Amino acid sequence: MKFKLVAVAVAALVPVVGMLGYGEYAIRQERGAEVRAQAAQAARQASSEVDRIVEGLRSLLLAVTSMPSVRHLDAPTCDEALNSLAGNVPNIRTIFVLRPDGSPVCGSMEIPAGTTFADRKYFHQAIETKAFVVGTYTKSKLSGEAVLPLAMPLVEDGAVVAVVVSGIRLDWLQNRITERGVAPGNAVTLADGEGTIVARVPLPERFVGTVIPDGFLKLIHAEQPGVVEVRSQDGTERVLGYRPIALPSSPLYVSAGFSTGEAFAPINRSTIINALGIAWGALVALVLSFYVGNRVILAPISRIGDVMRHWKAGNTEARTGMKHSDELHAVGAALDDLLDQLDARRSEAERSEEERMLLVRELAHRVKNGFALVQAISRQTFARSEPERYRSFSERLTALAGTYDLILAREGSASSIKDVVQAALKAHASDAGRISFDGPDVVLPADVALPLSLVLHELATNAIKYGSLGVDNGTVCITWAADGGRVDLRWVEAGGPPVTAPTSKGFGSVLIERAFPSTFNPRSTVDFRPDGLHFDISFGCAEP
Known part of the structure; x- marks a missing residue:
């Protein structure tokens, strides 16, 4: 019975736990959708900023191709102009002009003799496409620092006569991403078309210059931007919004990851508090159910059970002595009334049984007398004239009498x-x-x-x-x-x-x-x- 009382207490808590569980589920679903939307928005913002930076430098290189000294490949005048221009643009270190064979014409800084850029992939892409090109992670031949190269071809009469080359300083790009601010646990990653990371927050010293793991390379060239849940390289579970290079005018892959642990930390704290509250409430409910159940329910039930056991054992005088004070006591009082009636009926049944036994014995005696009388009449009627028929009739009558004896014997x-x-x-x-x-x-x-x-x-x-x-x-x-x-x-x-x-x-x-x-x-x-x-x-x- 105690377990049933516990079950009642638990059943009372089930709706509360169910409502809290549903509320928890709804809040987490809502927060998950909110985090996904924030990740996608953060990736769009970072991608837009990168696009503005690249577009600004594209316009700069386009303007350089329009300079007379560059168009006429006038080296002394070109060196002076490019040197003056590069000093006023903080996100680049050098600007130089190359011939179609990769040899330098002029630049913002002195280029060592014999230097050639014919082995650079971005240089050949600019000549082949005759369009502005953003290269991949590269170590500069002039400064030795990591840059993201940019190339703008100078086209005259349908032929490339020169290529203007510069590069975004990755240290400047890293500082720019860092200055934007990233919440604890979140991350922003920029990568080139080959998956090499060019900027990252946090831990740039660990990841810049490394290639994104194979499991994420498919995101770089995805057809559409999206949001996925991943475990990042630093081991953090994140909701990742990404912008692939396949988008128009998107020179870099951009991703913004929101830590699920940080995003759901307030909800987790609330869940723990609610769980502790439910556990405390359940403990109090169980203690009260034992205490109240023992006094109000179990004691009267035990008293009723004892009376029934005594009655079964033969003590027909046992009674609960309960009054109609509450439901259980009313059951006890009703049981006392029932036992009184059963006692009276038992006495009446004993008297009736004695009368029935007397009638059964009388009936058995009369049936046997009837069979004996029938057998005597048949014997006097045709025992001598038809002894065979009489014997057959007598045996049938005996079988019938035997069955009557069996039925009457069983009363x-x-x-x-x-x-x-x-x-x-x-x-x-x-x-x-x-x-x-x-x-x-x-x-x-x-x-x-x-x-x-x-x-x-x-x-x-x-x-x-x-x-x-x-x-x-x-x-x-x-x-x-x-x-x-x-x-x-x-x-x-x-x-x-x-x-x-x-x-x-x-x-x-x-x-x-x-x-x-x-x-x-x-x-x-x-x-x-x-x-x-x-x-x-x-x-x-x-x-x-």
């Missing part, structure tokens, strides 16, 4: 089928080994027990006259089974003389066929086999 209206079989065959079973029977213990109503005893008696009589019981080694096997409210009984004779079907029906055959009331839906078959009679009968075994 009821029903008898076991096994007892009916034994009583019906008692006069024919002098040799116990010759008659065998087997089947479940089925109780038959009187309307079935009486005709069954007559049928068995007739079968046994015929077996003595014409069948297996008329010879020394003949046997009879009786089996039955019960299924679906019906009994299927089989009589099988063996070891007797050869059997032939009778040419006419005698009284016994008619009795066998018509003994059972039609209300029990009897069905019987007789098979006169040469090796012995096979008789099957099926009938209902319940009151119709």
